[in-house]
Amino acid sequence: MTHPVPPSPVHPDVSVPAVGTQLPELVLPITRTMIVATAIASRDYQDVHHDPALAQDRGSPDIFMNILTSNGLAERFVTNWAGPAARVKRVKIRLGAPNHPGDTMTMTGQVTGVRPETGTTVIEVAVRGDNRIGMHLSGTVEVVLRAHEETQ
Amino acid sequence: MTTTDAAYDDRLAEFVGRELVRRTVAKDAVSTAAIRTWAEAMEDTNPVLVDDAAARATGRDGVVAPATMLQAWTMRGYAATQALARGEATPGAEGFAELVALLDEGGYTSVVATDSDFEFAREVVPGDLISVEEVVEAISPEKRTGLGVGRFVTTLRTYRDAADEVVGTQRWRTLRFRPKPGSTADGAEPAPVETPEPPALRPRPAINLDNAFWFEAATEKRLVVQRCTTCSTLRHPPGPACPACGSFDWDTVPAGEKGTVHSYVVAHHPRHPAFDYPLLIALVDLPGPGGSPGTRLTTNLVDVRPEDVEIGMPVVLDWLEADDELTLPVFRPDPEGQR
Numbered sequence: 458m459t460h461p462v463p464p465s466p467v468h469p470d471v472s473v474p475a476v477g478t479q480l481p482e483l484v485l486p487i488t489r490t491m492i493v494a495t496a497i498a499s500r501d502y503q504d505v506h507h508d509p510a511l512a513q514d515r516g517s518p519d520i521f522m523n524i525l526t527s528n529g530l531a532e533r534f535v536t537n538w539a540g541p542a543a544r545v546k547r548v549k550i551r552l553g554a555p556n557h558p559g560d561t562m563t564m565t566g567q568v569t570g571v572r573p574e575t576g577t578t579v580i581e582v583a584v585r586g587d588n589r590i591g592m593h594l595s596g597t598v599e600v601v602l603r604a605h606e607e608t609q
Numbered sequence: 610m611t612t613t614d615a616a617y618d619d620r621l622a623e624f625v626g627r628e629l630v631r632r633t634v635a636k637d638a639v640s641t642a643a644i645r646t647w648a649e650a651m652e653d654t655n656p657v658l659v660d661d662a663a664a665r666a667t668g669r670d671g672v673v674a675p676a677t678m679l680q681a682w683t684m685r686g687y688a689a690t691q692a693l694a695r696g697e698a699t700p701g702a703e704g705f706a707e708l709v710a711l712l713d714e715g716g717y718t719s720v721v722a723t724d725s726d727f728e729f730a731r732e733v734v735p736g737d738l739i740s741v742e743e744v745v746e747a748i749s750p751e752k753r754t755g756l757g758v759g760r761f762v763t764t765l766r767t768y769r770d771a772a773d774e775v776v777g778t779q780r781w782r783t784l785r786f787r788p789k790p791g792s793t794a795d796g797a798e799p800a801p802v803e804t805p806e807p808p809a810l811r812p813r814p815a816i817n818l819d820n821a822f823w824f825e826a827a828t829e830k831r832l833v834v835q836r837c838t839t840c841s842t843l844r845h846p847p848g849p850a851c852p853a854c855g856s857f858d859w860d861t862v863p864a865g866e867k868g869t870v871h872s873y874v875v876a877h878h879p880r881h882p883a884f885d886y887p888l889l890i891a892l893v894d895l896p897g898p899g900g901s902p903g904t905r906l907t908t909n910l911v912d913v914r915p916e917d918v919e920i921g922m923p924v925v926l927d928w929l930e931a932d933d934e935l936t937l938p939v940f941r942p943d944p945e946g947q948r
Contacts, residue, residue, distance in 0.1 A: 491650070498643075498650035500684035502691075516788075524722055525684075526651065528677035533653040541657045542667045545676035549726040570830060581830075603668070 473571060473578055473602065480538045480566035480582065485530065487588070489558040492522050499525035521555035527586070527594050534564045535582050535598040543600040546579060550596035560588040569597070577603040617715060621748045621760070624708050626914070629764060630743040631701040635682045639737040644674050647681065674733040679768050679777050682739040708745070708762070717759055717785035724782035730775050738771040746780070746912065749885050759786025809882040811931045820847040822861065830928045832938045833861040834895065834904050843897050845904035864904070866926040868893040868940060871905055875915045883931075887915050893924060893940050912941045922946070 496506035501523045504511040512520045528548055536543055556562055563586065570581035580600050586593045637643075641659075648658040653675060656663035661671045674682075685699065693699060698706060712718075733739065749761040766779040816824055823846075826833045835847050839856035850857050873891035880886055889910035897903040910918060911927065923946025929939045 494650040498647045499678070499681040500686055501681075502687045504694075524725060525677065525680050528680070528725060528727065529647065529651045529653070529675060532675055532677045533651050533655070536655050537653065541655055541663060544732060545729055547726070547728050548677050549724075551724050552722055 474568050474580060476568050476571055478568040480534070480568075480584075483534050483564040485562045485564065485586075487522065487556045487558060487560040487562055489520065492520055492526075492556070492558060495526040495529065496523045499523060499529070501525055517555070519557045521557050522593075524552060527552060527556075530562075530564070530586065531584050531594060531596065531598055534566060534584060534586075535600060538566070539580065539600045539602070543580070543602055545598070546601045547597065547599040549598075550584075550594045552594055553592040554588055554590035556588055556593055560590075562586045562588045562593055566598075574601070577601045618750075620711060621715075624704075624711075624745045625748060627704055627745050628742060629702070629705040629708060629745055630741070630766075631704075632740050632742040632769075633683055633701050634740040635738060636686065639674055639682060639733055639735050639739065641672060641735050643681075644672065644678070644735070647675055647678050651675070669732070670734070672735065674735075674737075676729050676732070676777070677727060679727065679729070679733060679739065680766075680779060682733075682737075683741040683768070705743070712760070712762075712785045715760075716787045719756070719759075719786050719788045720783050721756060721786070722781070722783045723761070724780070726780040727777060728779075729777040733770075733776055737776070739776065740769050741766050742769075743767075743781075747885065752882075754784060754786060756784065757786040757788050759784045761785075811883040811935060811937075812881070813935070819849050823847050826861070827928075827938060828936050830936060832864040832866075832895075832906075832926055834864045834897075835859050836862050841901075843902065843904050845895075845906060862898060864895045864906075864926075865898075867943060867946075868895045868906070868924050868926070870894075870910070870918060870920055870922040870924060870940075872920060873910065873918055889913065889915060889918060891918070891924075891940065906938070908937075909939045910941065911939045917942075 493507045496502070503523070505515055505517060506520055506523045509520055527550060531548055531550055532545055536545060564584065566582045566584040568580060569583045570579070572579050572581075578601070580602065582598045582600070584598050585595045645659050647653070648655070657667055657669060657673055658675060659672060664670075664672045685693070689699065743764050743766045745762065746765050747761075747763040751758055751760055761782055761784055763780065763782045766781055767775055768777045768779070770776050814824055823833060823835070834843050834845055836843050836859060837851035837854060837856050838858045838860050840851060840854040842851055842853040843862070844852060851859070871892040871894045873889060876888040876890055877886060891908055891910045893906050893908050895903045895906055909929070910924065911929070923943040924940035925943040925946070927939050927941050929937045931937060
């Protein structure tokens with residue numbers, strides 16, 4: 458009973474990372490402008506993402522980053538590392554400590570799986586973003602690498 | 610009222626499977642302008658978001674939207690957010706309003722989102738008109754968390770294109786909780802100041818020299834089966850010697866991701882605080898490689914109601930990240946499964 462490794466469906470120009478590969482750390486200063494700009498870019502007009510006084514009325518020390526942005530940053534962190542050929546298959550995050558103005562979020566990641574799937578290769582990356590309070594997000598991003606088109 | 614009384618539980622349970630938000634179509638189609646605004650704000654330098662030529666060089670037809678921007682296309686926008694703040698109802702979200710009212714009645718007046726799980730079927734491109742509908746998947750029993758006692762509400766949002774094809778799904782979990790005294794204004798949405806902790810962890814597996822490999826593989830989300838290297842017989846649960854030939858030599862093979870329900874039970878009592886009930890415990894048949902005799906795994910079924918489980922049902926592997934130390938295989942109905 459043998460289990461030959463299936464031939465990689467990925468174009469030879471596209472390098473497939475090994476399990477255990479660490480992604481380069483990303484240190485993100487969280488500014489007030491960034492929290493507001495990303496909230497508006499994601500069409501999220503809830504006051505806790507732009508109005509400090511109302512955020513405080515609601516029990517928060519200041520405005521805080523919205524969830525669409527946490528998802529967007531997890532995606533950016535992995536796709537900017539994986540390259541433009543990568544297509545996002547899954548973004549699964551658990552949310553923790555909020556990101557407030559003045560915080561710094563440090564994003565780290567590691568390849569936890571590489572598996573063939575119907576003509577493609579799926580790269581699974583465990584991601585985490587920590588700020589001064591603790592874990593802002595942790596989860597998994599899966600991207601798909603596939604063969605380039607033979608002719609453009 | 611006490612929120613643990615059975616009648617209240619039943620009323621909450623009636624929401625499971627119900628549509629919270631009827632299919633709502635975005636006001637505008639996906640546009641390059643909106644994609645660029647997102648990419649700039651996120652400082653996302655992926656060229657396929659803004660540069661047609663760069664996107665074509667990767668085999669795409671042109672620029673694509675960021676995957677996680679899927680949620681943004683159907684966001685209500687400024688005017689409707691203001692209307693909501695004035696107390697006006699959101700059309701199509703009557704189910705959601707009813708559920709929130711029922712949770713308020715139970716004292717669960719605050720909310721914090723805890724989990725988002727996006728799966729994408731295809732990339733969204735300019736011109737796509739996205740819609741979303743949201744259905745309740747589960748409402749947990751009352752749990753003690755760092756924010757206060759509350760219930761986890763899990764919903765599934767399905768995003769479709771103009772041709773009704775699913776472009777992605779988002780499993781969304783919020784904690785609806787009774788704020789600790791003095792922590793926040795009544796009915797407000799507080800910041801998630803800490804990660805909610807369940808009151809109890811799942812029981813620890815009894816790990817020994819013979820089975821450690823299996824749990825270590827599970828930690829890496831690999832489901833493996835022990836194989837005798839003398840006679841190739843597969844065995845599970847793990848053990849030191851081959852039950853077929855007695856050999857002590859073994860290795861492991863991947864179990865694959867597909868199985869079928871051999872049998873199952875629905876546990877109601879006694880209740881352990883780490884589990885949600887009713888709890889589905891199943892024996893799942895895992896085929897051996899190349900049609901050889903397979904093995905049988907004791908596991909949990911997820912994302913299926915007890916009344917919908919059938920013997921022989923095709924199921925597919927998923928992973929339960931129970932806590933920081935424990936990751937276990939679970940199975941869900943296989944959408945591609947053929948009987």
